[in-house]
Amino acid sequence: MYRSLEYGDTARVIKPTDPVEYRLGTVTDVDYSTPHTTYARRYTLRFPKGDERTYPAAKVRRATRADDRAALEAALTSACVALRFACRIAHDYDADLSSGTASLLRRVVDLASLRLGLTLDPANPAWPQHTRNQDGGGR
Numbered sequence: 001m002y003r004s005l006e007y008g009d010t011a012r013v014i015k016p017t018d019p020v021e022y023r024l025g026t027v028t029d030v031d032y033s034t035p036h037t038t039y040a041r042r043y044t045l046r047f048p049k050g051d052e053r054t055y056p057a058a059k060v061r062r063a064t065r066a067d068d069r070a071a072l073e074a075a076l077t078s079a080c081v082a083l084r085f086a087c088r089i090a091h092d093y094d095a096d097l098s099s100g101t102a103s104l105l106r107r108v109v110d111l112a113s114l115r116l117g118l119t120l121d122p123a124n125p126a127w128p129q130h131t132r133n134q135d136g137g138g139r
Contacts, residue, residue, distance in 0.1 A: 004030065004040040005062060011045060012063035013055060023047045024063055029054070069116070076112045080120045083108060 005011055005027045013021040025045030031054075033041045040057045047053070083105040090098040112118040 004038055005043055010063055011060045014059055014061050020047050020051050028052060073118055076108060080108050
């Protein structure tokens, strides 16, 4: 069922073209095709830095902070996989490059753990595990 975005909803531009559009925006205006319809024609989004931009409804999708978390988990997992392969190559190429790459990999793993509660295993980073609290429950 179609449900248009409303004032205060959070949304994201489907195909961002600049750094501002990658951010989560808040709907500040909805332009309907006729006064008595629920189908939106355009949305005006306000981005965190205060920029306001208007987009056709087809170029905007509903998004939440949970979507941001999922995107961060996927990006950090991909980064960990790429750095793991870089470590293997750097090991044979240059000792200093190898230790620097390993240090960067360790930082990504620590960041994912500390800020997102995500456990990335550098030996097998494609399968992230969520860390558990002391009582056994999820974060």
